[in-house]
Amino acid sequence: MIRQAQILALGQGPVVTSVPPPVAGPGQVLVRMGASALNFADLLKAQGSYQEPQDPPFTPGLEGAGTVIEAPADCDLVAGTRVVVSCPGTMAQIIATDPANLQPIPDSMSFEQAAGFQVAYGTSHLALTGPGSLRQGQTLVVLGAAGGVGLTAVEIGAALGAHVIGVARGAERLQTVREAGAHQVIDSAECPDLRQALREMGGADVIYDPVGDAPGAAAFRALRPGGRHLIIGFAGGKPPALPLNHALVKNIAIHGFYWGGYRKHDPDALRDSMQALFGLFEEGKLTPVMGKVLPLDRIQEGYDLLRDRRAVGKVIITL
Numbered sequence: 001m002i003r004q005a006q007i008l009a010l011g012q013g014p015v016v017t018s019v020p021p022p023v024a025g026p027g028q029v030l031v032r033m034g035a036s037a038l039n040f041a042d043l044l045k046a047q048g049s050y051q052e053p054q055d056p057p058f059t060p061g062l063e064g065a066g067t068v069i070e071a072p073a074d075c076d077l078v079a080g081t082r083v084v085v086s087c088p089g090t091m092a093q094i095i096a097t098d099p100a101n102l103q104p105i106p107d108s109m110s111f112e113q114a115a116g117f118q119v120a121y122g123t124s125h126l127a128l129t130g131p132g133s134l135r136q137g138q139t140l141v142v143l144g145a146a147g148g149v150g151l152t153a154v155e156i157g158a159a160l161g162a163h164v165i166g167v168a169r170g171a172e173r174l175q176t177v178r179e180a181g182a183h184q185v186i187d188s189a190e191c192p193d194l195r196q197a198l199r200e201m202g203g204a205d206v207i208y209d210p211v212g213d214a215p216g217a218a219a220f221r222a223l224r225p226g227g228r229h230l231i232i233g234f235a236g237g238k239p240p241a242l243p244l245n246h247a248l249v250k251n252i253a254i255h256g257f258y259w260g261g262y263r264k265h266d267p268d269a270l271r272d273s274m275q276a277l278f279g280l281f282e283e284g285k286l287t288p289v290m291g292k293v294l295p296l297d298r299i300q301e302g303y304d305l306l307r308d309r310r311a312v313g314k315v316i317i318t319l
Helices: 040-047 111-115 118-129 148-159 171-179 194-200 213-220 244-249 259-265 267-282 296-307
Strands: 002-006 015-019 029-038 063-070 082-086 094-097 102-104 139-142 163-168 184-187 204-209 223-231 253-256 290-295 314-318
Touching: 002 296, 015 296, 029 082, 029 111, 029 296, 040 296, 063 111, 082 111, 082 118, 111 290, 111 314, 118 148, 118 204, 118 259, 118 267, 139 148, 148 163, 148 171, 148 204, 163 171, 171 184, 184 194, 194 213, 204 213, 213 223, 259 267, 290 296, 296 314
Parallel strands: 139 163, 139 204, 163 184, 204 223, 223 253, 290 314
Antiparallel strands: 002 015, 029 063, 029 094, 029 314, 063 082, 082 102
């Protein structure tokens, strides 16, 4: 028997159950999971409000890392290969999945680091180097900069040579944002006018927005002509109300970005981005921040940390 987390009903938290180990289907790989990461999407899926809904019961988790147990003969992977996993249902001790969902990780990367690497770092890297067109010397503003995704945008922006302004709440979280590479920070709890604060700092070329709502709308108004506003998510509760007439007059581009969608329409871009990120990690330019590392039995605590916005960095569940 193996242990796994399950969502038994929408609106309820995860429970830990014991089930028989999975059997690999044709062409599938068996992976013994070492760790899995929680994402804000896991909260939404448990509530039934995620853009890709799943009927219960289901195993949560969208990414993780582990060791290949068994692989098909025609697969590039072999038993013992350490891999990252990108697919639904990673909160289980053993999973069966397609080889396309796996990628080898550097020897120097721990399972805990790798488990939360793909979605957060992949989102930021593809968004900033793709539609964000972030270039050296430009100004990047990161909203929700202390969150699991926001911190990666700060790190990657700094690694790409941008001037990074991080927006987060509280002195302790802002210190983490500085340590991740932000050149300037704004405490959202003590900033009555984010638009004015950003304008006083010179404005922005790119807004990285996983928050939405009022902060997203305020930051948008600080964009310079030709700027780009990257819509990453709506942790603030709803999308930002962006004035499209301003976008027209100032030649501002508004880009929605959903990393998971690349699995279908451009999987090669995902793999190339991940290889570039592994290279930056091995060069010491990226240091994944784990907000909390918890055993599987404490997975509900991890959900609570995300829901209450108390996590700094990614919440990792060891398996």
